[in-house]
Amino acid sequence: MDIPYSLSPSLEDYLEAMYLLNESTSTVRIKDIADTLGVKMPSVIGALKVLKDRGYIRYEKSLPLTLTPDGSVIAESVHKRHRILAEFLEKTVMLSHSEADATACRIEHILSPDTAVKFENITLFLDEVREKEHISKEEWKLIISGNKSGRRLVKGPVKGTE
Secondary structure (H helix, E strand, C coil): CCCCCCCCCHHHHHHHHHHHHHCCCCCCCHHCCCCCCCCEEEHHHHHHHHHCCCCCEEECCCCCCCCCHHHHHHHHHHHHHHHHHHHHHHHCCCCCHHHHHHHHHHHHCCCHHHHHHHHHHHHHHHHHHHHHHHCCCHHHHHHHCCCCCCCCCCCCCCCCCC
């Protein structure tokens, strides 16, 4: 189900944080969101008011914060793109876990769900190639870094490097 929406990366982060907190706790609180995103509580309150006005969350004093069905769809989509990108960056590009996570957090907002699936398929395909060709992590790092001593997956010169 595609929901046409226009949210800033920041507002998407609030929905994703609520989604993840909801997965791990029974009640999502403003303080939990602030701690998760490393922001002040007044910033959270301002964002929650915007998300409530747009129909993505239920936010009433003295009641638990919850995502609406539309908010859940967006939050799940953002989180899925984040997860796919982080895995691609860690396993394929060989970034550290923390660098892959931070980079994925920045890219997830501009990546379409269809493009994210392509990243996921690339990751799965290259995992299969590495396993089939018995390419170690160390050798893979040499290959993707362009080190001449690493084994190349592409036969012949790469255009522009001759």
